[in-house]
Amino acid sequence: MSARRTLVLWCPDWPVTAAVLGGQGTGPGGPSRRPVAVVDRGQVLAVSPAARAAGVSRGLRVREAQSRCAELVVLRHDPGAEARAFEPVLRAVEAVAPGVQVLRPGTCAVPARGSASYLGGETAAAAVLLDVLEQAGVPDARVGVADGPFSAEQAARTAERLPGYQVVPTGGDRPFLAGLPVDVLAPVLDPDAPDLLRRLGLRTVGAFADLSPGDVLARFGSSGGRAHRLARGDDVAAAGGRAPLPELGRTVELDPALDRADQVVATLRPAAEQLVAGLAGQVLVCTGLRVEVTDDLGGVVSRRWLHPRFFTADDVLDRVRWQLAGGGLGAPVARVDLLPEDVEPQGAHTEGLWGGGPDDHVHQALTRVQSRLGHRAVGTSVVGGGRGPADRTTFVPWGDRPLPARPGEPPWPGRLPPPLPSTVLTRPAQATVVGAAGSPAVLDDRGTLSVAPARFRVDEGGRPAAGWPVGWQPVQAWAGPWPADERWWTDDARGHPTGFLARLQVVGVDGSAWLLLVSAGHWWVEARYD
Amino acid sequence: MTVLPPELAERLAAARSAAARADRRFGTTTSRRALETLPALAALLPGGALHTGSVYSVQGSVALATALLAGPSAAGEWCGVVGLPGFGAEAAAGMGVDLSRTVLVPDPGAEPVAVVDALVGALTVVLVGPVGRVAGAAVERLTARLRQRGTALVACTPLGAPGWPQSTAELAVTGSDWQGLGDGHGHLTGRVAEVVVQSRRSARPQRTRLWLPDHEGRVTPVTGPVAQVVRAAG
Numbered sequence: 147m148s149a150r151r152t153l154v155l156w157c158p159d160w161p162v163t164a165a166v167l168g169g170q171g172t173g174p175g176g177p178s179r180r181p182v183a184v185v186d187r188g189q190v191l192a193v194s195p196a197a198r199a200a201g202v203s204r205g206l207r208v209r210e211a212q213s214r215c216a217e218l219v220v221l222r223h224d225p226g227a228e229a230r231a232f233e234p235v236l237r238a239v240e241a242v243a244p245g246v247q248v249l250r251p252g253t254c255a256v257p258a259r260g261s262a263s264y265l266g267g268e269t270a271a272a273a274v275l276l277d278v279l280e281q282a283g284v285p286d287a288r289v290g291v292a293d294g295p296f297s298a299e300q301a302a303r304t305a306e307r308l309p310g311y312q313v314v315p316t317g318g319d320r321p322f323l324a325g326l327p328v329d330v331l332a333p334v335l336d337p338d339a340p341d342l343l344r345r346l347g348l349r350t351v352g353a354f355a356d357l358s359p360g361d362v363l364a365r366f367g368s369s370g371g372r373a374h375r376l377a378r379g380d381d382v383a384a385a386g387g388r389a390p391l392p393e394l395g396r397t398v399e400l401d402p403a404l405d406r407a408d409q410v411v412a413t414l415r416p417a418a419e420q421l422v423a424g425l426a427g428q429v430l431v432c433t434g435l436r437v438e439v440t441d442d443l444g445g446v447v448s449r450r451w452l453h454p455r456f457f458t459a460d461d462v463l464d465r466v467r468w469q470l471a472g473g474g475l476g477a478p479v480a481r482v483d484l485l486p487e488d489v490e491p492q493g494a495h496t497e498g499l500w501g502g503g504p505d506d507h508v509h510q511a512l513t514r515v516q517s518r519l520g521h522r523a524v525g526t527s528v529v530g531g532g533r534g535p536a537d538r539t540t541f542v543p544w545g546d547r548p549l550p551a552r553p554g555e556p557p558w559p560g561r562l563p564p565p566l567p568s569t570v571l572t573r574p575a576q577a578t579v580v581g582a583a584g585s586p587a588v589l590d591d592r593g594t595l596s597v598a599p600a601r602f603r604v605d606e607g608g609r610p611a612a613g614w615p616v617g618w619q620p621v622q623a624w625a626g627p628w629p630a631d632e633r634w635w636t637d638d639a640r641g642h643p644t645g646f647l648a649r650l651q652v653v654g655v656d657g658s659a660w661l662l663l664v665s666a667g668h669w670w671v672e673a674r675y676d
Numbered sequence: 677m678t679v680l681p682p683e684l685a686e687r688l689a690a691a692r693s694a695a696a697r698a699d700r701r702f703g704t705t706t707s708r709r710a711l712e713t714l715p716a717l718a719a720l721l722p723g724g725a726l727h728t729g730s731v732y733s734v735q736g737s738v739a740l741a742t743a744l745l746a747g748p749s750a751a752g753e754w755c756g757v758v759g760l761p762g763f764g765a766e767a768a769a770g771m772g773v774d775l776s777r778t779v780l781v782p783d784p785g786a787e788p789v790a791v792v793d794a795l796v797g798a799l800t801v802v803l804v805g806p807v808g809r810v811a812g813a814a815v816e817r818l819t820a821r822l823r824q825r826g827t828a829l830v831a832c833t834p835l836g837a838p839g840w841p842q843s844t845a846e847l848a849v850t851g852s853d854w855q856g857l858g859d860g861h862g863h864l865t866g867r868v869a870e871v872v873v874q875s876r877r878s879a880r881p882q883r884t885r886l887w888l889p890d891h892e893g894r895v896t897p898v899t900g901p902v903a904q905v906v907r908a909a910g
Contacts, residue, residue, distance in 0.1 A: 511798030
């Protein structure tokens with residue numbers, strides 16, 4: 147059992163509190179009395195107590211919220227402002243409890259051992275911190291103490307308003323979590339997972355924890371494995387110093403120094419991607435990251451961030467953005483250090499290979515290739531529905547859920563009967579087809595060709611690979627045109643077919659067989675039977 | 677599983693035992709292992725099957741290269757396809773390839789051999805498309821690793837292009853006779869392919885005719901006479 151103890155401070159409805167602290171939403175009646183809702187993409191993200199009393203709750207559409215509470219003040223979600231507003235709170239906490247780590251704006255963790263011995267016990271430390279937060283303008287905060295940060299956060303979230311804190315005894319994480327509904331696992335698993343778990347008859351975290359680790363991995367992938375460890379009270383990323391892993395970290399020197407956060411973040415993107423890829427190359431993921439920002443005058447702002455699942459490159463950049471928004475620098479940014487401090491094995495599976503159970507060495511080799519070429523460069527294919535050969539196959543990057551783009555169920559009348567083409571061009575190559583007299587073959591709106599195809603060629607520049615025939619080739623046999631009304635390459639800027647679209651099979655005198663597409667007088671090679 | 681005609685089965689057995697004798701005599705292999713191979717192709721290959729640690733060059737036909745993959749894949753081996761952006765997955769599935777265990781790297785970037793190298797050992801059969809010019813040393817290294825790690829390589833190149841150096845066997849489709857298509861009517865129902873196999877073990881190239889594929893999308897030997905499609909004059 148972990149010898150570490152973690153204390154988590156949680157400010158309920160932080161987006162609202164941040165907006166109020168930032169001076170928004172105030173007005174007659176005082177800031178805390180007004181019904182305020184913070185919305186993100188049309189949905190309510192957080193509400194003030196007055197709004198909650200009026201029936202507004204998280205997840206409502208804005209219009210529905212306004213109809214329940216006519217005087218509702220609607221504010222836009224602004225992560226930068228929320229991070230900025232949290233910064234003074236963090237400084238106040240740091241003054242009494244060293245080693246603060248941010249989980250997200252509004253929630254932070256501190257190692258409980260040091261603070262507790264300094265402040266006279268865990269309960270006393272919790273009370274002192276609540277006091278500190280009240281003075282910093284957050285009257286309604288909660289504190290949870292447990293072994294791991296996940297349990298501590300749940301303890302904070304379920305703490306009663308009075309006394310405002312909840313202490314889970316040492317070694318008591320698992321029994322404490324066992325009674326909670328599976329919904330608390332949503333941030334660690336994925337938003338839909340709780341519904342799924344309930345359908346499987348698992349209503350509490352305890353029921354989930356009792357599953358065998360192998361079953362969880364097979365069904366939910368690596369994030370499931372992590373959620374399962376958390377549910378069992380085995381939280382690897384307990385707050386507190388870990389030996390940093392300097393060889394995996396990335397340092398970016400900015401020359402000239404940059405003073406705009408978006409410029410800094412844009413410059414850091416390759417480094418963030420390399421960081422994540424470098425970890426992936428060792429089959430690791432980062433769950434705790436230190437971001438150190440150094441300004442031109444040598445001032446340093448250092449902050450440790452935890453992640454409920456693990457950091458992707460975008461997550462890393464978000465934390466940098468939040469940290470820059472928090473201020474504290476007196477000059478343009480000259481250098482940023484990204485230091486992974488908590489890393490975990492990626493688990494036996496990446497997400498999504500439900501039950502497939504790829505051998506570890508296959509997974510490792512593919513992840514290595516992915517870290518070299520990019521996530522989307524390696525994958526498998528799934529056959530679904532559709533008429534055209536390219537429609538019917540979906541490429542699934544390694545680690546994603548293998549679901550076809552179109553369902554395979556409907557009969558898809560008009561699809562080609564086997565045998566199917568062995569080469570399907572990712573983008574059709576332009577071609578020319580003429581009749582016996584040399585006049586171009588044109589498809590009319592009723593789907594008939596003006597002349598029977600006698601010769602064809604793949605146009606210069608359109609030939610995708612070496613070994614394709616150059617020049618005109620007489621047609622030995624052909625069939626079609628069969629109507630094909632889907633437009634699967636509409637992103638192709640080189641001329642959209644506007645009229646009727648049809649397919650033909652053509653065999654050249656050299657024995658090569660082709661699948662052609664035609665619209666009016668335009669021809670493309672879609673696939674080859676080679 | 678297609679039942680082999682007796683004369684092919686006999687030749688297959690003879691070839692296998694000859695290969696086994698040769699292996700015992702020269703002690704050539706440590707990790708060479710015969711893989712499940714489509715019966716239609718097994719008789720064409722040295723040793724009567726696809727073997728790990730070997731390189732097979734296929735010229736002028738993605739379908740034939742895919743067919744080599746189909747046997748091991750259907751038997752549950754992990755396979756890979758590198759550098760063939762247009763790999764016809766559905767056609768491959770029709771031949772018996774298990775797509776869920778077939779890893780695609782459509783665009784391996786500037787160093788395809790390095791990507792293949794990273795997959796060797798993890799995958800049992802790797803099908804690689806045209807890779808351009810490759811330094812001799814890199815090929816040597818890769819060939820050695822194939823033997824060490826127990827992976828078979830199928831290199832698919834266009835007709836006329838040089839095959840992969842140090843191939844155990846070179847296969848080529850030298851002629852195709854597509855069935856089912858007339859002059860404006862019908863649809864493709866299958867192809868009789870003329871396949872030539874040149875291996876290091878036999879001086880004379882071996883010729884055979886295969887359905888590549890037949891009307892169900894499978895690869896089978898041509899046994900009887902092939903019905904000629906009547907084509908209208910014109």
